[in-house]
Amino acid sequence: MKWIPNFNSSNSLRVIFVIAVFILLFLSSIAYKHNQDLNESSKLVMHTYEINIQLERLMSAIKDAETGQRGYIITRNARFLTPYIYSRDKVNTSFITLKKLTADNEPQQKNLQKLFKLITQRFVSFENCLKYSDPKTYDKRKLDNHMFGGRILMENIRFKVDEMNDIEKEYLKKRLKIYDDEISLSPLFSISLFLVALSFILLAYRQISRDFERLKVFNKKLLISSGLISESENIGKFSTWQWDLDSDKIDFSDNQFRLLGLEPKSFAPNRATLLKYVHPDDKESVAKAIDGIVEKKNLPFVYYKIVRPDFEVRYFKTIGKLLTDQQGSKILLGINFDITDEHLLNIELQERNKELEKSNKELASFNHVASHDLQEPLRKIQTFISRVSDADKAVMSESAKNYISKIETSAKRMRVLIDDLLLFSRTNTTKKEFIKVNLNELLDNAESELAEIIEEKKAVIKTNKLPKLSVIPYQIEQLFINLIGNSLKYSQPNLEPEIIISSEKVISADYPKILEQSIKKFHKITFTDNGMGFDPQFKETIFILFQRLHSKTDYPGTGIGLAICKKIVENHKGHITADSTLGKGSVFTVFLPD
Amino acid sequence: MQKNALHILLADDDEDDRLFFKDAFEEIKIQTNVNFVHDGMQLMDHLMNQDNKLPDILFLDLNMPKKTGKECLIEIKKTDHLKDIIIAIYSTSSSEEDIEDTFIQGANIYIKKPSDFNTLKKIINEVVTVNWHYHTSGLNRDNFLLRLK
Numbered sequence: 220m221k222w223i224p225n226f227n228s229s230n231s232l233r234v235i236f237v238i239a240v241f242i243l244l245f246l247s248s249i250a251y252k253h254n255q256d257l258n259e260s261s262k263l264v265m266h267t268y269e270i271n272i273q274l275e276r277l278m279s280a281i282k283d284a285e286t287g288q289r290g291y292i293i294t295r296n297a298r299f300l301t302p303y304i305y306s307r308d309k310v311n312t313s314f315i316t317l318k319k320l321t322a323d324n325e326p327q328q329k330n331l332q333k334l335f336k337l338i339t340q341r342f343v344s345f346e347n348c349l350k351y352s353d354p355k356t357y358d359k360r361k362l363d364n365h366m367f368g369g370r371i372l373m374e375n376i377r378f379k380v381d382e383m384n385d386i387e388k389e390y391l392k393k394r395l396k397i398y399d400d401e402i403s404l405s406p407l408f409s410i411s412l413f414l415v416a417l418s419f420i421l422l423a424y425r426q427i428s429r430d431f432e433r434l435k436v437f438n439k440k441l442l443i444s445s446g447l448i449s450e451s452e453n454i455g456k457f458s459t460w461q462w463d464l465d466s467d468k469i470d471f472s473d474n475q476f477r478l479l480g481l482e483p484k485s486f487a488p489n490r491a492t493l494l495k496y497v498h499p500d501d502k503e504s505v506a507k508a509i510d511g512i513v514e515k516k517n518l519p520f521v522y523y524k525i526v527r528p529d530f531e532v533r534y535f536k537t538i539g540k541l542l543t544d545q546q547g548s549k550i551l552l553g554i555n556f557d558i559t560d561e562h563l564l565n566i567e568l569q570e571r572n573k574e575l576e577k578s579n580k581e582l583a584s585f586n587h588v589a590s591h592d593l594q595e596p597l598r599k600i601q602t603f604i605s606r607v608s609d610a611d612k613a614v615m616s617e618s619a620k621n622y623i624s625k626i627e628t629s630a631k632r633m634r635v636l637i638d639d640l641l642l643f644s645r646t647n648t649t650k651k652e653f654i655k656v657n658l659n660e661l662l663d664n665a666e667s668e669l670a671e672i673i674e675e676k677k678a679v680i681k682t683n684k685l686p687k688l689s690v691i692p693y694q695i696e697q698l699f700i701n702l703i704g705n706s707l708k709y710s711q712p713n714l715e716p717e718i719i720i721s722s723e724k725v726i727s728a729d730y731p732k733i734l735e736q737s738i739k740k741f742h743k744i745t746f747t748d749n750g751m752g753f754d755p756q757f758k759e760t761i762f763i764l765f766q767r768l769h770s771k772t773d774y775p776g777t778g779i780g781l782a783i784c785k786k787i788v789e790n791h792k793g794h795i796t797a798d799s800t801l802g803k804g805s806v807f808t809v810f811l812p813d
Numbered sequence: 814m815q816k817n818a819l820h821i822l823l824a825d826d827d828e829d830d831r832l833f834f835k836d837a838f839e840e841i842k843i844q845t846n847v848n849f850v851h852d853g854m855q856l857m858d859h860l861m862n863q864d865n866k867l868p869d870i871l872f873l874d875l876n877m878p879k880k881t882g883k884e885c886l887i888e889i890k891k892t893d894h895l896k897d898i899i900i901a902i903y904s905t906s907s908s909e910e911d912i913e914d915t916f917i918q919g920a921n922i923y924i925k926k927p928s929d930f931n932t933l934k935k936i937i938n939e940v941v942t943v944n945w946h947y948h949t950s951g952l953n954r955d956n957f958l959l960r961l962k
Contacts, residue, residue: 598928605929
């Protein structure tokens with residue numbers, strides 16, 4: 220079930236979006252890392268410079284001490300000794316700082332240790348120089364030795380400091396290199412990544428705006444179609460409702476409210492209110508049907524009455540079908556029809572049917588009366604007349620004999636009338652059993668039935684092959700008897716009757732006015748005679764009951780024969796027509812369905 | 814009462830018909846013993862009474878008061894010592910339904926009451942002289958209704 224147009228782009232849109240977001244996240248994390256590293260490396264540089272400075276300070280303090288000592292030794296002025304005295308503190312301060320700075324560096328700590336030893340030795344050498352330069356303890360050789368040793372120590376210290384500086388520089392270089400390696404993304408790559416992300420976002424934007432356009436179009440269509448639906452519901456007197464079985468939510472269409480005689484959306488429908496307007500007689504069955512929906516997820520046709528707020532009773536028909544939407548939730552779609560008009564019409568029809576049945580029964584009982592009770596006295600009259608023997612007649616007056624003969628004729632005519640009338644009504648009321656028979660057989664039967672009169676009139680009947688059809692055999696036989704009998708009866712005096720019977724297949728579309736169009740093929744059977752014919756203006760009326768074209772003294776008959784023919788053909792969903800030229804002959808055409 | 818005479822019973826409520834029947838039998842030259850009953854009840858009483866000789870041929874009208882001919886026919890065919898009686902339906906009606914029904918219920922022949930006395934005589938002559946054993950074995954729907962040649 221397709222509820223809404225499928226927007227496939229939404230998935231790809233999501234993918235594009237996620238990719239773009241990931242790229243941006245990646246780029247910003249790289250930038251962050253880059254920043255971090257920059258910070259680290261600048262710290263590192265600072266660190267190296269600090270060590271460098273402290274080492275230089277250390278050196279300069281020692282140099283100050285050396286200079287001061289030299290000045291003192293030369294001048295023996297104690298003022299020159301001041302830097303020497305402070306230098307020790309300075310060296311110590313620098314040392315502590317250095318120790319802290321190189322705390323995480325094992326080889327530097329070792330170097331610092333060695334430097335410390337050297338510096339300590341240097342200060343011992345200073346002490347010795349001072350001692351041996353003092354006039355009281357002057358010793359030229361030892362002073363020279365210590366001065367020279369001091370010189371060598373000083374060089375060692377310088378060497379050590381340089382070594383330490385070098386190590387720091389090397390370390391810095393290495394670390395900087397590592398940072399450089401770590402941020403391996405070139406700016407070009409970053410920019411291209413950024414551009415990709417940007418283009419992705421642009422793509423997404425384009426897709427979104429496109430979808431938006433499509434949504435707008437569909438929305439418009441949806442609005443139109445929902446408008447059409449609600450309009451057609453209004454016109455067609457039906458309504459729809461949806462029951463979301465998962466959330467148990469029920470929605471009525473506007474027309475549902477109108478059918479209930481309410482303003483649209485006048486209450487929020489739920490399971491309880493479904494029964495609110497149902498007629499008390501039907502509440503139970505409708506409640507059962509509703510329970511059936513929940514259990515069987517299906518609602519067959521339910522017929523019931525509702526009572527509108529103004530107490531008008533309307534007849535409803537409801538059907539439901541369970542649908543599963545794209546999200547997989549089960550929705551029962553129900554359609555209500557207001558069938559009040561049809562229902563009332565139906566009731567009327569039923570009543571008419573009952574009336575028809577009743578009148579049919581009356582007709583049947585009339586048939587019985589005619590076939591039995593009416594014939595009874597007539598038969599008696601005829602029998603009693605037949606009992607008037609020739610001996611009795613011999614003693615009667617001429618006029619009495621004449622009256623007896625008139626009574627006899629009238630009684631005979633009465634019998635023929637009753638028999639024909641019965642035959643006519645029986646063509647309609649008796650069982651209509653259709654059997655597939657060869658019409659030639661039925662024609663043969665009809666001919667043998669009429670053998671006497673055929674022989675008497677020396678009639679010639681020419682037949683070509685007739686079809687095999689599904690018919691009521693005795694009725695078709697009667698039809699043949701009546702048609703041929705009719706031709707024989709109204710033959711021309713002094714002319715041997717000739718009847719030509721032929722058959723051909725025709726299509727009903729060729730005879731739109733007279734043939735049942737739902738049946739495609741018919742057999743057209745024509746009976747052409749060379750009889751006296753009739754005025755074509757009577758070609759319709761001759762099929763009407765009791766319509767006669769001739770006086771009964773000339774041609775005895777009841778005017779029922781052709782009416783029976785018409786009825787028989789109608790029983791077969793066919794048609795009969797007649798045409799004639801006065802004095803030349805008549806053509807009767809029978810159409811029977813294939 | 815003649816000894817070897819054919820026993821005929823007519824069940825008919827119509828007095829005139831009984832009269833025609835009686836006259837017709839008197840005029841044909843066959844030794845017969847003709848008895849009459851006036852309705853279905855009387856017919857069954859007559860047949861059930863052991864003192865009465867069973868008829869060789871029963872002419873049965875269909876439309877009778879108290880018990881119709883069809884009801885009598887069914888009852889006779891159900892009763893062991895009566896079921897072999899030759900039954901000729903003798904009725905004014907010539908409706909397909911009546912002919913079909915009585916044929917199915919086991920009547921031997923169906924006669925439509927004629928409207929001519931001479932025809933009645935011919936019919937009675939035909940029915941009385943027919944070889945019933947032969948006729949019954951070859952009985953079918955087509956020859957059930959008596960048609961005079």
